[in-house]
Amino acid sequence: MSNFIGKNVRRKEDHRLLSGNGEFVADIKMADSHEAAFLRSTHAHAKIKKIDTTQAKELEGVAAVLTGNDIKGLIEPFKFFKEFGETPPNAEEINLMTQVASKELLASEKVLYVGHPIAVVVAENRYVAEDALELIEVDYEPLPAVVNPEKAVENDSPLVHENIKNNVHTSFEVVVGDFQKAASEADQVLQTEIKFPRIHCNPLETRGILSNYNRRRDELTVYTSTQIPFVVKNYLVSMLGLIEENVRVIAPDVGGGFGPKGGVYPEEILVSYLSIQLNKPVRWVEDRVEHLQATRHSRDQLHKVEVAFNDNGDILGLKDNYILDSGCMNYFNLTCAYNTAAHMRGLFKIPHYEANARIVLTNKTPNVPYRGAGRPEAVFTMDRVLYLVAEKLGMDMVDVIKKNLIRAEEMPYDQGFYYKDGGKVVYDSGNYPEALEKVLEISEYEKYKKVKEEKKDDTKSIGIGISSYVEGTGTGPFEGAVVKLDGSGKIIASAGASPQGQSHETTLAQIVADQFNVDPTDVLIRVGDTGALPHGAGTFASRSAVNAGSALYEASQIMKEKLLRLAADELSDTIDNVTLKDGEVKSKNGKSISFRKLAQLAKPIPLFKAKRNVEPDLEGTYYFFPPTVTYSSSFHVAVVEVDKKTGKFDIIDYSIVHDSGKIINPKIVEGQIQGGIAQGIGQSVYEELVYDENGQLISGTYMDYLLPTSMEIPKVRMDHQEYLSTRNPLGIKGVGEGGAISPPAALANAVSDALSPLTINLNQLPISPSNLRSLILKAEKNEKAKREGAVHEG
Known part of the structure; x- marks a missing residue:
């Protein structure tokens, strides 16, 4: 029986964060701390002919100036993150082609x-550092910028990296069944093109780093x-040649990560290197313009899709040729592109499937995973295709x-190919038809269908959109944990996870508290600190x-077995006759002993009473290696009201079952x-990083890059299913990314439904008022031309 798992335990983190007592990188003060600032390229693609730092070095208050030439041969360039970019076990099966590009930490x-x-x-401070940047002179020789990923793969395109032919860093294919056969047998085949824009994660806290080197102990914190x-x-250890035991990395309170903070950045290496060289604490905190420009971007996929289907609505096959614009580097190898391929068919039986992916390099900021990591792109593509099929057949999309x-009776369901971790894509549990019925009920789907017909007029109309997904969550390769009993009688639980708002101090305490039958307040969670345990992975991928x-x-x-064994010995009883309750071990013979007393007995001091079969100190260490991912799932239903005259729409209802x-x-x-x-609404309606033909970012401030506020976000109706995973002892599936995956498709389908029977090609985001108004005008013009053509023929 669980006392706390499944309960609404109040978040431990709230008081600290809401009372202004959180500790972020910018809050940490150290004596004689210096500040770093980075000079960044104003060109998208150019040779550096000369860098002159003479005046900057002479400015009073400047402690150091580094260029790429100063560190050449001392610090190796970045290539890709081996933790996320290793060749998958099924490389031959997917016809994987990948090339290696490298990027200097400082361009030379x-x-x-x-x-x-x-x-x-x-x-000595950021002001002086910024002034010094203005004194550095750089002589550039501009080169043609590679901006359009479709043109980037053409034979006459300039190359981002000279060794990467046609700017295609990686390509692969996933084939299940025979799409061509399905297309030849289908009643109809539909083709369309779907684009998901480049966007940014925009956490509350930008990136920041503070490094402090202790020369006497040769320790870097x-x-x-x-x-x-x-x-x-x-x-840090490998690139700077440091002793592993002497490096400690701490993620203090982190104001959002969402994926782009899930990689290593040049600034982390360089600030640490400078701290070692200067023997001083060195800090760098990114400003918001830097963040939009230099923190890695996300999404940016173009899909050309064919779907084969019968007149009764059966989908026989799907073929998708798509490009992911990875910017100038592909740090995460297959991650986003393969996630797209692996999740495209979602919770549908589509027997014939083909995905051909190319990861293309351009002269833009590198592209990395962001909440959903390839899945929102897949779901937007699949659910827009389903809408178009329903529209073509005159059927309700439901x-x-x-x-x-x-x-449900087909579970576990094998999708016929392998996930990027080498495990087969087999959905182990779930009931999708039940979820659909639940979401139709809580969203009042039938009611809104009637409202739609009743309220339709020349200006405003109601639309209902639906989207669904299956999400591979809890990716490996592992995570570590150490649980120990402190001398105070409290339980200290450390894990390799590193939160940025996910409530680890609360939820992980609930798990541990249930194992020892204590209150979560008696469990101290330590996360985000490499000093807490030997090995860890981190927090990403809903894991x-x-x-x-x-x-x-x-x-x-x-740890519990050790505790019970020691307690049973001390209470003159057997381990089967003792139980844990409220910080004590109780025996059936009426005796009891506190956790605090047991902690003292287990210490290797004169009071040490443990037998040979109990190690000194009560602790347990475990590294969990998941066999493959767990599969969460969800349905979303959005209801919108569209003003055809302005292109603006309001979200009047939103429901999900998860x-x-x-x-x-x-x-x-x-x-x-x-x-x-x-976040899903933001990327549906407001957000887009736009580059001009010269590779200049023209939406690089919040004057041009729009974000939703709380006024634009509806309160969501929710219901839950709990079909336990078979792939971990608690039956958990991940949830962190799920909310962001379906809103683009649900909203696009709802807006299309509101405007029907007008045929709107709503296959590109964002659905801003200006974009939507243009599409409406175009569709109305086409409809008028058709009517006039019909009259003329008549």
Whole structure:
């Protein structure tokens, strides 16, 4: 029986964060701390002929100026993150082609995008550092910028990297069945093109790093706003030639990560290098313009799709040729593009499937995973295709969905190919038809269908859109945990996860508290610190509850057995006759002993009473290796009111049903989903990073890059399923990314439905008022031409 798992335990983090007592990188003060600032390229593509730092070095208050030439041969360039970019086990099967590009931490010969760092200045304060940047003179020789990914692959295109032919960094194919055969047998084949724009993650806190080197002890302590402190540590050790034991990386409070903080950045390496060279604390905190320009971007896919289907709504096959514009580097190899291929068919039975992907390099900021990581692009593509099929057949999209859903009795369901971790794509649990019926009920789907017909007029109209997804969550390769009993009697639980708002201090404490039958307030969670345990992975890919939770569960079992064995011996009883309750071990013979007393007995001091079969100190260590991912799933229904005269629309209702396996804390799950939906609405309606033909970012401030506010985000109706995963001891599936995946498709389908029977080609985001108004005018013009043509023929 669970006392706390599944309960709405109040968040431990709230008081600290809401009372202004959070500690972010910018809040940490150290004596004699210096500030760094980076000079960044103003060109998208150019040779560097000369860099003159003479005047900058002479400015009073400047401690150091570094260029790429100063570190050449000392620090190796970035290539890709081996933790996320290893060749998958099924490389031959998917006809994988990949090439290796490298990018200098500071450009010395050629810049590859606007924002590429060229030099770094360290000074006594940020003001002096910024002044020094203005004194650095750079002589550029501009080169043609590669901006359009479709043109980038043409034979006459300039190359971003001379060694990457046709600018195609990676390509692969996924084939299940025979699409051509399906197309030849189908009643109809539909073709369309779908585009998902380049966007930014926009966390509350930009990136920041504070490094402090202790020369006497040869120790480096780094505070950084990251999702992966253990990975950052590994790169610091390898790139700077440091002793692993002497490097500690801490992620303090982190104000959002969402994926782009899930990689290692040049600034983390360079600021640490400078701290070592100067033997001083060095800090760099990114400003918002730098953030939009230089923190890695996301999404940016173009799909050309064919779907084969019968007149009764059966989908026979799907073929997708798509390009991912990765900017000037592909740090994460297959991650986003393969996620798109792996999730395209979602919760549908589509027997014939072909995906051909190319990851293309351009002169833009590098592209990396962002909340959903290739899945929103897949779902937007698949659900727009389903809408178009329903429109073509004159059917309700819900009926098309029902025709093609995987049934509950078909679980576990094998999709016929392999995930990028080498495991087969097999959905282990879930009931999709039940989820659909639930979401139709809570969204009042039938009511809104009637309202739509009643309220239709020449200006405003109601539309209902639906979207669904299956999401591979809880990716490996592992997560570590250590659980120990402190001398105070409190339980200290450490994990390799690193939160940026996910409530780890609360949810992980609930898991551990249940194992020892204590209150979560008696469990101290330590995360985001490489000093807490030897090895960890981090927080990304909806993995913390699945992997850190499972590791803590198993570590708790190890420590609990030691605790019970010692207590049974002390109480003159057997281990089967003792139980845990409220910080004590109680025996059936009426005796009891406190956790605090047991902790003292287990210490290797004169009071040490443990027998040979109990190690000194009560602790358990466990590394959880998931066999493959767990599969969450969801349905979203959006209701909108569209003003045809302005192109503006309001979201008047939004409902979801979600299955994330065993729910640890319902309120926290709902908060995660609500936040994800807010980001999903942002990328549906407001957000787009736009480059001109010269590779200049023209939406690089919040004057041009729009974000939704709380006024634009509806309160979401939610219901949950709890179909337990078979791939971890708690039955958990991930939830962190889910809310962001379906809003683009649900809203696009709702707007299209509101404007029907007008045929709107709503296959490109964002659905801004100006974009939508242009599409309406174009569709009305086409309709008028058709009517006039029909009259003329008549």
